Amino acid sequence: MHPINWTEFSEIVVPELSSDRPTDFIPWDLKRREALGRISDLIQFARTTSEFYCNRFRNVPEALLGEQDLAAVPFSSSSDLQVEVPPRGLLTGDPTQSLVFTSGGSSGEPKIVYWTAEELWTNVAYHGKGYAMAGINPGSVVGTFGVPGYLTSEFTVYLGLMRTGSLIVPIGMNNDPERLLRYVTMFHVNTLLVMPSDLMPLLGYLDEKNLELDIPHLVYGGERLFSSTKEYLRKRLHVWRFNSTFQSIDVGTIGFQCEHCTEAQYHIHDTLQYIECVNEQGSWAADGEIGELVITNLHRRLLPVIRYKTGDLIRRLPESCPCGITNPRIELLGRRQEAIKLAGELFRLDDFGVPASRFTGLTGEFQITLEKDRAMDRLRITFEAAGATSRSIRSSQIIVDYLLESVPKLRDLVAARVMHPVVVDIVNREAMLRSPSSGKIIRVNDLRE
Numbered sequence: 325m326h327p328i329n330w331t332e333f334s335e336i337v338v339p340e341l342s343s344d345r346p347t348d349f350i351p352w353d354l355k356r357r358e359a360l361g362r363i364s365d366l367i368q369f370a371r372t373t374s375e376f377y378c379n380r381f382r383n384v385p386e387a388l389l390g391e392q393d394l395a396a397v398p399f400s401s402s403s404d405l406q407v408e409v410p411p412r413g414l415l416t417g418d419p420t421q422s423l424v425f426t427s428g429g430s431s432g433e434p435k436i437v438y439w440t441a442e443e444l445w446t447n448v449a450y451h452g453k454g455y456a457m458a459g460i461n462p463g464s465v466v467g468t469f470g471v472p473g474y475l476t477s478e479f480t481v482y483l484g485l486m487r488t489g490s491l492i493v494p495i496g497m498n499n500d501p502e503r504l505l506r507y508v509t510m511f512h513v514n515t516l517l518v519m520p521s522d523l524m525p526l527l528g529y530l531d532e533k534n535l536e537l538d539i540p541h542l543v544y545g546g547e548r549l550f551s552s553t554k555e556y557l558r559k560r561l562h563v564w565r566f567n568s569t570f571q572s573i574d575v576g577t578i579g580f581q582c583e584h585c586t587e588a589q590y591h592i593h594d595t596l597q598y599i600e601c602v603n604e605q606g607s608w609a610a611d612g613e614i615g616e617l618v619i620t621n622l623h624r625r626l627l628p629v630i631r632y633k634t635g636d637l638i639r640r641l642p643e644s645c646p647c648g649i650t651n652p653r654i655e656l657l658g659r660r661q662e663a664i665k666l667a668g669e670l671f672r673l674d675d676f677g678v679p680a681s682r683f684t685g686l687t688g689e690f691q692i693t694l695e696k697d698r699a700m701d702r703l704r705i706t707f708e709a710a711g712a713t714s715r716s717i718r719s720s721q722i723i724v725d726y727l728l729e730s731v732p733k734l735r736d737l738v739a740a741r742v743m744h745p746v747v748v749d750i751v752n753r754e755a756m757l758r759s760p761s762s763g764k765i766i767r768v769n770d771l772r773e
């Protein structure tokens with residue numbers, strides 16, 4: 325393996341928290357041209373140093389002269405990371421002064437990724453920017469939960485937070501709500517940086533003991549915040565400001581929110597990531613068309629991320645944002661594989677989750693179980709009850725009716741008796757199947773054989 329000359333690639337702009345705005349005002353066209361140059365260098369570097377990219381980029385021209393040349397560069401995806409575990413063939417040098425992480429993922433085999441220490445520091449700066457843009461500042465007392473795991477990059481959250489000037493309260497485990505509440509009150513935590521589902525044990529405890537807690541600001545990541553969960557948090561913890569950041573350890577930090585971004589909208593950290601929105605045919609999606617987010621990380625060299633298909637479905641938003649920042653904007657619509665085939669028809673998981681998330685007695689979390697019974701599909705949807713309020717829903721039949729009304733294709737299949745009637749259960753979190761490593765609810769439990 326070749327040694328890496330880091331100085332060659334060290335001219336990346338690391339964002340400053342308060343003074344980074346001027347770089348954000350550089351017109352996107354100029355940034356795009358500069359990014360193309362960087363990608364061109366990256367491809368040259370990768371194919372001369374990594375076995376994998378040497379083969380993959382065999383037919384790619386020496387230099388990318390325009391965007392059309394980029395369109396001819398082959399995609400990569402998580403399966404490339406899984407051919408060999410760990411993915412040594414993708415490395416461009418010896419992994420000295422480096423870190424390994426796994427992005428467990430809610431589906432399939434875990435992936436292993438390598439970062440050099442220097443790459444991670446740069447990424448952390450973008451983390452920090454995202455948190456600062458989300459409103460975390462020296463006045464914030466930030467409580468974070470998080471379950472320790474294997475090969476986890478969780479600590480980079482703290483490193484990013486350290487750039488915001490806030491007081492950081494790393495509470496750690498989320499399964500001892502009594503102790504958790506004690507630290508939240510002891511340090512007057514006013515901001516929580518959490519995955520929404522990690523909050524559920526605490527909320528259950530507050531309900532059970534009839535206790536009140538005020539947390540004005542919630543910054544979340546790692547999963548979607550359903551509108552019913554949001555309503556519930558507003559009511560139960562008196563949260564009035566919600567923000568999120570968009571990051572992944574596979575590709576690095578991706579997006580941040582300005583004050584004009586709604587729930588699933590993000591500006592892209594475009595000095596770090598070059599994004600493309602690609603349709604089913606593998607070409608660029610038209611304006612407003614839904615496509616898959618494809619990322620090239622402009623900074624990482626040890627394990628290059630080049631035209632990597634993230635599996636996230638997005639839509640490009642118009643580039644001008646009222647905030648004035650010219651970083652491209654996207655709306656995140658869900659995961660690509662968040663679709664299931666039922667009685668031969670394709671459904672997006674949102675078809676089932678979103679309509680039913682309107683009911684106030686539910687947290688918005690749901691799980692799909694697919695069964696075969698006498699050769700016919702049965703769809704069972706399990707919704708998580710929101711604390712004590714679950715009593716307000718008297719019958720799961722109301723939800724079934726609502727679903728059938730809002731998803732006509734499903735209603736037709738049931739009416740045509742090509743599948744069994746839909747079954748809805750309302751349960752506590754404990755009754756739902758969860759990933760042993762991340763604690764996240766496993767969205768689809770397909771028992772069909």
Ligand SMILES: [Zn+2]
Pocket residue numbers: 582583584585591645646647648649
């Ligand atoms: Zn904006």
